[in-house]
Amino acid sequence: MTEVRAGEGSAAARNSLKLVLDRVFGSYFWGLNLATWAVWIHSIVSVSLAYQLTRSTLVVGLVMAAQWSPQIVLAPLSGAMADRGNLRRQILLGRSLAILGSGGLAVWIAVVGAAALPVPALVGAGLVLGIGFAIGGPALNAMLPLLVRPSELPQAVALYNLPGTLARVAGPVLGVAIMVFAGPAQAFAMAAAAHVVFALVIRTLPLERTKRLASNVGTSLLGGFRYLRSDTGLLVLLFGTAAVSIGADPAITLVPSLSEKLGDDQALVGVLAASFGVGAMAAYPVLSVSRRLLGRVRTGAGGAALLAVSTLVLAVADLPWLACVLLGLAGVGMTLAVTSFSTMLYERVAEEFRGRVMALWTVALTGSRALAGTMNGLIVDTFSLEAALAVCSALVLVAACLLPRLR
Incomplete structure (x- = not known):
């Protein structure tokens, strides 16, 4: 079962402003903004x-x-669920777990205090939050094309990625500010409240009645993998997404170590993370121009190359302002790459496989951060911060070299 808006396939495409003010897509967009800030x-x-x-x-x-x-x-299992189930119900289940993860941690810290908080509690809360993302994320992805007209899909994908970019700017700064001036319990409570708002938005989203998609391939998980194997272009796009996500991980996992290297200023953690977000947001005005002049493949490959080079140079930066500039350039590269990859993926995948393939995109984009976070932490503790940045740079550079071969 898939939720659709009927009768709008041949209508003229609306611009970004009209989309974000639309009763359906606009509600989804602004609610997603709040929820993504909460994650950060x-x-x-x-x-x-x-x-x-x-x-x-x-x-x-x-x-x-x-x-x-x-x-x-x-995510692969919940992707198969999204191809045959109720998208709204699946999103609400995932969001409920997100509320539990952040809200539970807020209550725990309020009771015992941050200094007495055991590290396993942080890990456990993050795990509950992550399970919520894994359940609800594929349904959110599958819902996106159903909220707009087919001709609006490239613009809708760019807008869908924008909340994550805005959150890279607002989330770290807001989180650190609340933590410093009010306390970590208040920061986690605000995150939980934002998830509540988004859940209410999804609950009241005025979607049309559902209809079953005709398909002779079924909705099994194995069917999705067989479809993926039949199109190497999808595999290249998923690998590129995972590589860029790993390359962007230093902007959060390594910023405490980078801040310590540059002067051990707690406030600098938020500034460094936000610098990446500012760069990522600054890329949006040039995104459409770059696509028009270079095409999506070259734009994506160029963005990945920019991310790789900026991360490599960051390894030798020893001034706070230079680190901020390099993280900003890395953010530009991430936006150009991820938005181009995801648009090509949405346009390439058949509708009956959208939930399963976009679930794998979720694994590539966010699941790879689990590998990246552990890998980067282990490399820093075993070798050095510079070594971790160099490894991330190399992975992204491989993706940049593969993308021009996409057909």
């Missing part, structure tokens, strides 16, 4: 607390791994 607030406060309590980058990586690892196991 939870993430930055969690890693900051983990580092303050242990002074270990590996523990920071484990906290992030707990938050993102459920995507690897559960």
Whole structure:
């Protein structure tokens, strides 16, 4: 069962302003903004607390791994569920777990205090949050094309990625500010409240009645993998998404270590993370121009290359302002790459496989952060911060080289 808006396939495409003001897509867009900011607030406060309590980058990586690892196991299953189930109900279930993860941690800290908080509580809360993302994420992805007209899909995909970019700017700064001036319990409580708002938006979203998609291929998980194997272009796009996601991980997992290297200023953690977000947001005005002049493949490959080079140079940066500039450039590259990859993926995948394939995209985009967080933490603790940045850069560079071969 898939939820659709009927009778709008041949209508003229609306611009971005009209889309974000639309009763259906606009509600989805603004609610997603709040929920994505909540994720970043939870993430930055969690890693900051983990580092303050242990002074270990590996523990920071484990906290992030707990938050993102459920995507690897559960997202493919929930993608198959999205292709045959009720999208609204699935999203609400996932959002309820997100509320429990952030809200439970807020209550725990309010009762025992941040200094007495055991690290396993941070890991456990992140795990509950991650399970919620894994369950609801594929349904959110599958719902997106059903909220707009076919001709509006490229613009809708760009707008869908925008909340994550805005959250990279607002989330870390807001999270650190609330943590410093009010306390971590208040920061987690605000994150939980934002998830509540988004759940209410989804609950009241005025969608049309559902209809069953005709398909002779079924909705099994194995059917999705067989379809994926038949199109190597989809595999390239998924690998590119995973590589870019790993390349963007230092902007959150490694910023406590980078801040310590540059002067050990707690406020600098939020500034460094936000710099990446500012760059990512600044890329949107040039995105359509780049696509028109270079095409989506070259835009995506160029963005990945920019991310790789900026991350590599960051390894030798020793001034806070230079680190901010490099993280900003890396953010530009991430936006160009991820938005181009995801648009090509939506346009390439058949509708009856959308839930399962976009679930694998979720694994590539967010599940890879579990690997990245653990990998980066282990490399920093075993070798150095510079080595971790170099490894991330190399992975993204491989993706940049593969993309021009896409057909």
